[in-house]
Amino acid sequence: MEFYYGLAQIVGVHTLLGLSAYIVLLTGQVTMAQAAFFGIGAYIAGMLTVLAGWPLVPALGVGSLVGAATACAVGFPALRVKGLMLVVATLAFGEGVRLFFFNFDYQIAKGDIKVGPLGGEGFRQIRYFQENGWSTAEVMVFIWVFVVLVMALLWWLDRSRYGAVLRAVGEDELAAQSVGVNLTAVKVSAMTIGGAIAGLGGGIYAHYTTHIEHTNFNVLVATFAIAYPIVGGLSNVFGTLAAVVFVQVFLIEGLRDLGDWRNLLFGALIVLAMNLRPYGLFGKRHA
Amino acid sequence: MLELRQAARHFGGVRAVDGLDLQVARGQIFGLIGPNGSGKSTAVNIVTGLFPLTSGDIVYDGQSLGALPTHRRLQLGIARTFQNIRLFGQLTVWQNLWVAQNSPEDTGRRGFFSRWLGGQRGVRGEIAELLEFSGLAARQDEMAANLSFGEQRRLELARALATRPKLLLLDEPAAGMNHEEIGQLRSRILQLRERGITILLVEHVMELVMGVTDRIAVLNFGQKIAEGTPAEVRNDPAVKKAYLGGA
Numbered sequence: 001m002e003f004y005y006g007l008a009q010i011v012g013v014h015t016l017l018g019l020s021a022y023i024v025l026l027t028g029q030v031t032m033a034q035a036a037f038f039g040i041g042a043y044i045a046g047m048l049t050v051l052a053g054w055p056l057v058p059a060l061g062v063g064s065l066v067g068a069a070t071a072c073a074v075g076f077p078a079l080r081v082k083g084l085m086l087v088v089a090t091l092a093f094g095e096g097v098r099l100f101f102f103n104f105d106y107q108i109a110k111g112d113i114k115v116g117p118l119g120g121e122g123f124r125q126i127r128y129f130q131e132n133g134w135s136t137a138e139v140m141v142f143i144w145v146f147v148v149l150v151m152a153l154l155w156w157l158d159r160s161r162y163g164a165v166l167r168a169v170g171e172d173e174l175a176a177q178s179v180g181v182n183l184t185a186v187k188v189s190a191m192t193i194g195g196a197i198a199g200l201g202g203g204i205y206a207h208y209t210t211h212i213e214h215t216n217f218n219v220l221v222a223t224f225a226i227a228y229p230i231v232g233g234l235s236n237v238f239g240t241l242a243a244v245v246f247v248q249v250f251l252i253e254g255l256r257d258l259g260d261w262r263n264l265l266f267g268a269l270i271v272l273a274m275n276l277r278p279y280g281l282f283g284k285r286h287a
Numbered sequence: 288m289l290e291l292r293q294a295a296r297h298f299g300g301v302r303a304v305d306g307l308d309l310q311v312a313r314g315q316i317f318g319l320i321g322p323n324g325s326g327k328s329t330a331v332n333i334v335t336g337l338f339p340l341t342s343g344d345i346v347y348d349g350q351s352l353g354a355l356p357t358h359r360r361l362q363l364g365i366a367r368t369f370q371n372i373r374l375f376g377q378l379t380v381w382q383n384l385w386v387a388q389n390s391p392e393d394t395g396r397r398g399f400f401s402r403w404l405g406g407q408r409g410v411r412g413e414i415a416e417l418l419e420f421s422g423l424a425a426r427q428d429e430m431a432a433n434l435s436f437g438e439q440r441r442l443e444l445a446r447a448l449a450t451r452p453k454l455l456l457l458d459e460p461a462a463g464m465n466h467e468e469i470g471q472l473r474s475r476i477l478q479l480r481e482r483g484i485t486i487l488l489v490e491h492v493m494e495l496v497m498g499v500t501d502r503i504a505v506l507n508f509g510q511k512i513a514e515g516t517p518a519e520v521r522n523d524p525a526v527k528k529a530y531l532g533g534a
Binding site: 162 | 403
């Protein structure tokens with residue numbers, strides 16, 4: 001049973017990661033910076049519980065806020081460029097953040113041992129759940145409360161006028177501008193909401209794995225972040241969840257017995273899925 | 288209401304609009320005609336701010352538009368339709384109009400949260416009225432991409448009206464329409480004037496231009512070659528030469 005709880009934790013955190021890219025993708029922007037916001041949330045929340053002794057929920061909140069603030073600050077210059085240029089710009093930012101964590105030392109003594117981020121060795125002993133005696137099942141429920149809240153929030157946003165404006169910008173920026181939409185405000189706000197979700201996901205991730213390091217926030221993770229909503233389709237938030245389950249449960253865990261063949265099949269199945277469902281697993285074809 | 292003063296827009300060596308003077312009075316239906324490539328669409332784009340001016344000035348309601356971005360000009364009441372239809376195809380007809388509610392009346396009347404995060408309830412009446420006007424009421428939940436060509440043209444117009452324009456720029460609204468549809472469009476344009484909307488009509492279809500406009504300017508190679516009432520323009524030798532060539 002523990003195994004399945006653990007798997008549900010992974011699915012939950014990756015769903016948050018995917019949803020952070022979902023809202024940005026609605027505006028037609030491809031961002032490779034989500035892993036960076038995820039990492040910022042992870043380090044900030046981890047440092048607050050481990051070094052400052054904060055309770056978990058406020059620490060997650062601050063991690064999420066810092067993720068949002070960073071995304072907002074990055075959004076203003078980055079969203080002046082579009083398409084491939086934006087991919088390169090956000091990729092460069094993401095790598096910059098990863099390298100910062102690679103070099104980031106901030107340790108303090110806690111009893112006999114020193115705790116805190118230690119450059120390339122990463123940030124170990126983020127043991128909030130263990131110290132407070134949470135069971136795997138309780139951690140899983142805790143994670144899924146946030147996942148459900150974020151999904152509900154995005155579901156509601158999708159149905160508001162804001163959601164319609166996001167999709168309008170994604171379809172035709174020129175037309176959106178011509179009916180009075182302030183493109184900068186809309187794109188930067190979507191990026192900021194995405195940063196908040198990624199920061200929250202990162203904070204949760206840091207606490208259930210207990211050990212984070214720079215490689216947890218690399219280009220591969222940034223790619224997964226945009227791959228989930230793209231594979232799942234942008235019709236609604238459940239597409240992203242379905243894609244995470246498809247990738248994490250079916251492809252990564254389900255095919256584990258295949259050994260080295262798994263990596264080969266992994267790629268082939270994603271290509272197959274995208275060919276069979278070109279508008280995403282949950283995508284609708286409208287036109 | 289709208290005045291172009293020696294307005295120019297060059298693309299490299301191409302003088303798409305070159306020293307154009309225009310004056311559109313409030314309440315007028317002003318026609319802008321000219322052969323293909325004469326700079327009519329560029330004129331629309333400089334008024335809405337999609338292209339910055341190379342030189343000259345545009346004055347609207349006594350205020351120079353300078354480098355004001357497009358969405359700010361819309362809040363002053365300048366809206367447009369596109370020659371090559373640009374709807375939000377994956378949104379419904381209803382949502383296309385909803386997204387366009389960005390006028391100061393709309394933003395002022397509703398608080399930030401209800402304007403952005405509110406559902407569809409509060410605005411049903413206004414949008415229903417626009418749908419009625421455009422003959423799209425039965426299609427309100429259809430994806431815009433699934434509409435027929437004529438319906439898409441009507442939705443373009445309705446979407447521009449949802450922004451509550453004072454000055455409406457119509458870029459070839461009759462392109463591809465049949466005789467009957469042109470008749471309907473004509474009566475809609477006249478109704479809009481009765482509501483107090485000033486209209487700048489860029490059009491090739493003479494049947495429409497000659498029938499509804501109060502005044503017409505003729506462009507050729509980015510410059511104005513004639514201006515006057517429809518009857519005056521029709522008989523102007525420079526206009527005949529531009530359209531028919533040589534002779």
